[in-house]
Amino acid sequence: MNDINKDPAAQSQVEVAKTKEQKHIERQKKIKANVDKRVAQATEERGVFVVITGNGKGKSTSGFGTVLRAIGHGQKAGVVQFIKGTKWECGEMNILKQFSVQHHVMGTGFTWETQSTETDIAAAKVAWQKSKEMLSDESLDIVLLDEMTYMVKYGYIELDEIIEAVNNRPKMQHVLITGRACHRRLLELADTVSEVQPIKHAFNAGIMAQKGLDW
Numbered sequence: 001m002n003d004i005n006k007d008p009a010a011q012s013q014v015e016v017a018k019t020k021e022q023k024h025i026e027r028q029k030k031i032k033a034n035v036d037k038r039v040a041q042a043t044e045e046r047g048v049f050v051v052i053t054g055n056g057k058g059k060s061t062s063g064f065g066t067v068l069r070a071i072g073h074g075q076k077a078g079v080v081q082f083i084k085g086t087k088w089e090c091g092e093m094n095i096l097k098q099f100s101v102q103h104h105v106m107g108t109g110f111t112w113e114t115q116s117t118e119t120d121i122a123a124a125k126v127a128w129q130k131s132k133e134m135l136s137d138e139s140l141d142i143v144l145l146d147e148m149t150y151m152v153k154y155g156y157i158e159l160d161e162i163i164e165a166v167n168n169r170p171k172m173q174h175v176l177i178t179g180r181a182c183h184r185r186l187l188e189l190a191d192t193v194s195e196v197q198p199i200k201h202a203f204n205a206g207i208m209a210q211k212g213l214d215w
């Protein structure tokens, strides 16, 4: 029978494993100490401005997911959708409406393709007015401005006005803006910015947008 205590090769294997384990424990301790230190340093409590941008899939779902997270804690939310799919309803809103979320969808059939019509601009102004009301409403814990980045890109809403409204919102209110090609000044102002990178998208393999997954 192979007795490990008498087999030098097996013994050295055990030693290597022990050293590896020891190194792993030490590494984990260092990581924990670092995390603990940073947690201790994060003492401020206030509303956070989040931008979720980039060309990959996951921006709006992240925004709606965060609203759901807040509602799950009994908080109050407002949502303005600046681009409404002309063909599809929004699955998330079907649920969120049941939780008395304040909600506004920009009128007209504005999509990424049709722009610059008078009616689109007028609808954008109304949606922005609703957004401003939400951004000054003390009772709202979180406000999602879905696809708002395009309104800035097309010049439908004044950037300075957005910055002013975000800066003057209630101290504890969180605000999320989603959409591609977010303006540099909004990225600078935001506390948290995530860029979703497309590595692959099913659509490019000929798979059409799927109910429950894409809308």
Ligand code: ATP
Pocket: 055, 056, 057, 058, 059, 060, 061, 062, 178, 180, 196, 198, 201, 203, 204, 209, 213, 214, 215
């Ligand atoms: P989602 O609502 O799924 O989180 P999104 O908000 O990140 O997507 P948008 O740019 O708003 O993306 O596009 C909305 C629709 O386009 C969704 O149906 C989404 O699946 C699809 N889409 C998103 N990114 C891509 C991409 N890189 N290529 C093709 N289709 C995309």
Ligand code: MG
Pocket: 059, 060, 061, 147, 178, 179
């Ligand atoms: Mg989106």
